[in-house]
Amino acid sequence: MRLSKFFLSTLREAPADADVVSQQLMMRAGMIKKLAAGIYTYMPMGLRSIRKIENIIREEMNAAGAVELLMPVIQPAELWQETGRWDEYGAELLRIKDRHGRDFIVQPTSEEVIADIARNEINSHKQLPVNFYHIQTKFRDERRPRFGVMRGREFTMKDAYSFDKDEAGALQSYQAMYQAYERIFTRMGLVFRAVRADTGNIGGKASHEFQVIADTGEDALAYCPTSDYAANVEMAEALALTSTRGQPNQAMSKSPTPGKAKCEDVAALLGIALQRTVKSIVLATEPLDKEGNVTGVQIWLLLIRGDHELNEIKAGKIDGLKAGFRFATEAEIVEHFGCPPGYLGPLGTKKPVYIVADRTVANMSDFVCGANETDFHLTGVNWGRDLPVPAQVADIRKVVAGDPSPDGKGVLAVQRGIEVGHVFAGLPYPESMKLMFANEAGQNQPMIMGCYGIGVTRLLGAAIEQNHDAKGIIWPDAIAPFSVVICPLGYDRNEGVKNAADNLYMELIGVGIDAVLDDRGERPGVMFADWELIGVPHRVTVGDRGLKDGNVEYQHRRDDKATVVPLTEIGALLRGKLVRA
């Protein structure tokens, strides 16, 4: 591409409403423009990267045996009413009416349509397994769109749907997609991890998220560097930090701790480690009777070690809390404990409460907790001696870096990630949409469905979040808008430079290298700054100075300085660097 025949507009300053670095850089580099909240135009420069991402996905999906089709953006409400998602999806589902007043939706995903296709088109086991995919525009009316293209309302997604005749086949389809995803993100040059995930409300069986590692990611991941264990922090299992309960060494006593309502303050006042304290968290549930009336309020006391944090998702899995819980009000706390928050503990509550101890707390000895009396804490508290051993012990805390890995093979580390792909097996649609086929015996049986998504436009942002510096974007080769930029110094006024640059450009294009020739005749500083902002990974500078000796300069976007290379060798050098991994 000759730049004079392309379109480029860079900005020195990012628009004030850009909230994350990837969005700022893409806007400055002229790759995207915002049209409305969470809705972006992909400008020519940005679209080139999008197309490269799509092509890699397409090649690997095809190689994995998936078949491409294209389903509509606008879908009739009837299909969504059939699965119940018309009612369940909520405000994120954009609903529209046509001129006849019929209800339609703008698709946030395509399970309904593909299931409709599957039940109409697939009748025989001979047609299975099959995996359909498309790369299509989606719309989810996010409550609060942000993070640029990473959480837009309109976005592009690759979604694939597999249909199998039995569990074994479904597992194979799942693994084929898992491996395809590994190849896709590897080819894109991204650092990522496959993370075991909660199946969430789609309700499947096996599920992994593919997370691009970046400090600015929305999700925290817990993983074990010495094994393949990786899980969302919300999901990661926290083991008890001590396997058995220690023997009591101290007598229990009440210490004045005036004004010290936080574990940190109490530990500091008493001169003990924060790990010796126990934090009390009070929840309330409102159970219903058979008629659905609230029968009263039940109060729960959850005990967590002072330096740990409650994991509400885990708490929600405790019997009695499954139906939903809330944090107790201050009035409820005073009523049940006899004192306000800050001095609460499991001993001597005013009214009975349900006590749940975290696994680690259950094994603590000589610990410190609130005395249920304003301005007092208890020290040297021991289970079994001072109070009954906890009736309920559960994993209710968030894991932290340094915890033992649940697989017993090391220590957990925590990093942030951006979810760019998700694979699910065993979706419920075969039942609700009657996806039946005739098996070898001629009997009808339900198919097994899996679904597999990749956020195409989100990948664009995630790649930048992972790969940028103070000057701009640093694209991995495979998804850069251009692989190589030729920067001639004095293109408009130096015949020798112009000829050399033109010839080099033709040579690179001739061998299939995606090169751009900056033929604007701009000053070097302007050219360099623009291309460093855009993040083209390889740059060749053609100048009078080097040309006298038959040389040009090569510089990778990550290099601090250029290397002199004979003009006759630069083509081969670039070809060597751009060999596909």
Added chain:
RNA sequence: CGGGGUGUAGCGCAGCCCGGUAGCGCGCCUGGUUUGGGACCAGGAUGUCGUAGGUUCGAAUCCUAUCACCCCGACCA
């Protein structure tokens, strides 16, 4: 949805408190001088001041409504 903030040229911002009909930097256009890291000089173009009402002789400025955009969002005892 609740709370807060901001809307002035393509981008970044000032002007608003204290009303007098809009300005700065970058970018853009023309000419000239420059030319290996965002050049310089001279000249120039671009705004229904988010929108709609109101107050006033007069509104970017004050008032009301409305829209858009941005930020924050339980608790962590």
